[in-house]
Amino acid sequence: MNSGRASVFYIALSLLIAVVARFAPQLLFRSYTTKFDIAVEISLCLAVLWLAMLGGGLYRYQWRGLWILIGAPFALYYPYLFAMLARACSQNAAACP
Numbered sequence: 001m002n003s004g005r006a007s008v009f010y011i012a013l014s015l016l017i018a019v020v021a022r023f024a025p026q027l028l029f030r031s032y033t034t035k036f037d038i039a040v041e042i043s044l045c046l047a048v049l050w051l052a053m054l055g056g057g058l059y060r061y062q063w064r065g066l067w068i069l070i071g072a073p074f075a076l077y078y079p080y081l082f083a084m085l086a087r088a089c090s091q092n093a094a095a096c097p
Contacts, residue, residue, distance in 0.1 A: 010060075011067050014053045018071025021046035021078070043078045050075035 024046070025039035050071060057065035089096040 014068045015071045018075035022074035
């Protein structure tokens with residue numbers, strides 16, 4: 001496989017992982033139960049996998065690896081959501097669920 005096709009495959013795979021990380025909790029578990037917590041943990045693990053792929057893509061493809069950042073909003077949705085929730089809870093205890 002030549003370098004151009006390999007980079008397109010790598011970008012497509014990272015985008016697939018990012019989209020699954022974002023939408024898996026809603027598709028697998030529809031309500032906030034203990035099972036939803038498991039789905040969110042799976043989503044966070046996929047986000048870590050996506051970050052590792054981003055690092056590997058930037059190392060291997062250098063500037064062409066920046067296209068992997070297309071998946072950032074999908075892959076980092078739950079980590080960002082929980083970081084903002086933790087920040088709100090640290091500022092105001094009444095804001096915590």
